[in-house]
Amino acid sequence: MRSSQRLSLVFASAGGTWPHDDWPAPDDPFVSSVLRVSPPYRGLRDTTADVVVLRCEDPEVTFPGLLTALRAREVPVLVVSPRQDTEAVLDVFRAGAGYLVEGDHCGQMLSSAAMAAAVGHTYLSPSAAAALREGARRMAATDDAMERLRALLSPREQQIMELLSTGLGAQQIGQRLRLSEKTVRNNLSNIYAKLDARSGTDAVLRWLGATPVLRT
Structure with a gap:
């Protein structure tokens, strides 16, 4: 999907009410259409939607x-x-999905999360990012394997990974570090190769120590 296109979404609701009745607005610049489905989500196998948004209690x-x-x-x-x-x-x-904690986001963040998901970035709201980092700290390697892994990256790449692990996307990271989005994405490609990561999700898990570290 090109970033200039508006998104086609599926809302999958598994109980409870949708927390943003006003999103997406009819004139939302990022969303063109919405299909609402309920369990057992028949038809999802054949969906042509860009992103599926699942609202659930558990x-x-x-x-x-x-x-x-x-x-x-x-x-x-x-x-x-x-x-x-x-x-x-x-x-x-x-599993490669983004996570937004209810009450921890607004409609604009939902649009940003959907756009990020459509281009391959796994989006986290602030509370979800904090929970992930806390869990990763508890699971982190006890030897120097993590330090060796992090030493593979340049100081700039380490800065980018720290921001990526808080849930920021390439555009937001670029704004923080005063870099172009293209430069950030080029850095991310190099980071994935160095960490032997298949995706941004895999890279963050390795960076935080929440997945086994490859020993060298």
Whole structure:
């Protein structure tokens, strides 16, 4: 999907009310259409949507069912849930989906999260990012493997990874570091190669020590 295009979304609701009745607005510059579905999410296997937004009370129960409904369809997913504990956030993030804690985001952030998901970035709201980092600290390697991994990156690349692990996207990182978005994305490509990471999600998990570190 080109960044200039508006998105086609699927809202998958698994109980509870959607927290933003005013989003997306009819004139939303990022969203063109919305399809609403309920469990068991029939039709998701054939969806042509750019992003699926799952609203649920308990992602540990509901999220696997959504992935089953999607089958092999590689559609980016955003989870919106009131749960903000490390276990819930980490399980969703490890599966490659974004996570927004209810009450921790506004409509504009939802649009940003959907756009980020559509171009391959896994988005986290601030509380979700904090939960992930806390869990990663508890799970981090006890030897010097993490230090060796981090030493593979230049100081600039380390700055970018720190910001990426807080849930920021390439554009936001560029604004923070006064770099162009293209420069940030080029740095990210180099980082993924150095960390032997398949994606931004994998890179963040390795950076935080929440996934096994390759020993050299």
